[in-house]
Amino acid sequence: DSGVTQTPKHLITATGQRVTLRCSPRSGDLSVYWYQQSLDQGLQFLIQYYNGEERAKGNILERFSAQQFPDLHSELNLSSLELGDSALYFCASSVGLEEGYEQYFGPGTRLTVT
Amino acid sequence: GEDVEQSLFLSVREGDSSVINCTYTDSSSTYLYWYKQEPGAGLQLLTYIFSNMDMKQDQRLTVLLNKKDKHLSLRIADTQTGDSAIYFCAESMGLTGGGNKLTFGTGTQLKVEL
Numbered sequence: 084d085s086g087v088t089q090t091p092k093h094l095i096t097a098t099g100q101r102v103t104l105r106c107s108p109r110s111g112d113l114s115v116y117w118y119q120q121s122l123d124q125g126l127q128f129l130i131q132y133y134n135g136e137e138r139a140k141g142n143i144l145e146r147f148s149a150q151q152f153p154d155l156h157s158e159l160n161l162s163s164l165e166l167g168d169s170a171l172y173f174c175a176s177s178v179g180l181e182e183g184y185e186q187y188f189g190p191g192t193r194l195t196v197t
Numbered sequence: 198g199e200d201v202e203q204s205l206f207l208s209v210r211e212g213d214s215s216v217i218n219c220t221y222t223d224s225s226s227t228y229l230y231w232y233k234q235e236p237g238a239g240l241q242l243l244t245y246i247f248s249n250m251d252m253k254q255d256q257r258l259t260v261l262l263n264k265k266d267k268h269l270s271l272r273i274a275d276t277q278t279g280d281s282a283i284y285f286c287a288e289s290m291g292l293t294g295g296g297n298k299l300t301f302g303t304g305t306q307l308k309v310e311l
Contacts, residue, residue, distance in 0.1 A: 085239065085241070085242075087239075114296075116298070116299075118299075125301060125302075125303055125304070126285065126301035126304075128298040128299060128300070131292075131296045131297070131298065133295075133296065138292075138294050138295060138296035139292040139293075139294060139296025139297060139298055141298055173239060173240065175240075180295050180296060180297070181291060181295060181296075181297055182227055182228060182289035182290065182291045182297035183227060183228055183289065183297075185230075185242055185245065186230075186242070186299060187242060188232070188239045188240040188241070188242070189239055190238060190239040191239050
């Protein structure tokens with residue numbers, strides 16, 4: 084158990100809908116990262132928040148957004164969902180902002196868009 | 198550029214050593230990681246190596262780094278059936294704004310046979 088929690092574990096929704104994925108980092112960690120794992124793209128970095136502020140952005144679609152709250156939990160919002168958004172979404176956390184801090188991953192949320 | 202490559206599949210007998218290889222392209226990567234993913238589970242951090250090291254040993258795991266060839270390997274001694282999983286190498290990258298991300302390889306499926 085990494086100490087990172089994600090809810091829900093599974094999510095099934097229809098195209099065009101909007102969903103929210105939730106992540107709680109390990110106690111003491113200030114950075115939260117979101118990654119997407121799909122069959123065709125592999126594991127891709129989406130976005131990083133540190134202490135409530137967005138600090139790094141990857142190949143995140145404009146239909147996706149995230150935020151980190153004062154209690155440090157984070158939410159990833161996916162809207163106007165398409166079939167291709169079906170994937171496993173991972174949250175990770177680390178103590179610090181820069182590279183070199185170990186990233187610990189949650190169990191993931193499996194999103195299925197039908 | 199960012200491209201991390203791994204062979205897709207490795208099969209070994211229980212008790213043998215496994216060697217999983219990874220080639221990365223970003224010579225500025227400071228940290229390189231190995232993660233394990235079991236079916237239906239998240240990513241478990243196994244070990245990491247700092248780029249100024251050639252080797253790191255951690256119990257049954259040995260990481261070798263050839264920075265000149267941008268080649269990383271993970272050796273698992275006395276491989277057990279519980280080691281069957283997908284293994285990902287990842288390179289870290291610092292980003293503008295102070296943040297960072299991990300770039301993952303395609304993953305190597307390790308199958309341990311009796």
